[in-house]
Amino acid sequence: MRTLAIVLALGFTGSVAMLAWAAQDDKQPESVWMKKKLEYSKDILEGITTEDFETVERAAAAMRRMSALEGFVRRKDTKAYRAQLAIFEFSNDELLRHAANKDVDGATLAFTQLTLSCVNCHKQLRLPQE
Numbered sequence: 001m002r003t004l005a006i007v008l009a010l011g012f013t014g015s016v017a018m019l020a021w022a023a024q025d026d027k028q029p030e031s032v033w034m035k036k037k038l039e040y041s042k043d044i045l046e047g048i049t050t051e052d053f054e055t056v057e058r059a060a061a062a063m064r065r066m067s068a069l070e071g072f073v074r075r076k077d078t079k080a081y082r083a084q085l086a087i088f089e090f091s092n093d094e095l096l097r098h099a100a101n102k103d104v105d106g107a108t109l110a111f112t113q114l115t116l117s118c119v120n121c122h123k124q125l126r127l128p129q130e
């Protein structure tokens with residue numbers, strides 16, 4: 001239970017960090033997709049905390065579909081970007097699998113990994129690109 005609390009706190013901190021980053025960085029173009037990602041993340045957190053696995057599955061599935069489309073359209077091609085995208089998609093799939101099994105601990109872990117990929121992808125985007 002304590003681990004779960006820590007993991008949830010981490011996920012929440014990640015969401016807040018992302019919100020802060022989105023608010024402060026006005027150099028980036030408005031991204032409808034990314035706003036959606038934030039929305040889905042909040043839905044997933046809500047679903048996990050209330051053990052409403054249908055909500056988790058719905059939001060994770062929508063996020064997965066969007067990511068596939070986005071990867072195709074955007075085609076960012078640095079190694080670091082692709083690595084974070086791969087982690088993002090893997091965690092998203094894990095989240096779907098755990099939600100289907102109604103495994104709240106597994107879903108929490110996958111959501112934490114997903115959140116880390118959000119933060120790390122944004123982090124590497126702000127570094128000077130090779």
Ligand code: HEC
Nearest residue numbers: 022028029030031034035037038041084085088117118121
């Ligand atoms: C593989 C890279 C990558 C991952 C993973 C990623 N993002 Fe992003 N994100 C971007 C890029 C690139 C931008 C810059 C805006 C753009 O080009 O769309 C961005 C911008 C944003 C913004 C600012 C949007 C705006 O309107 O300016 C938000 C909010 C955001 N992302 C949320 C998320 C959330 C939440 C997740 C995880 C669930 C996530 N992102 C995962 C690449 C990523």
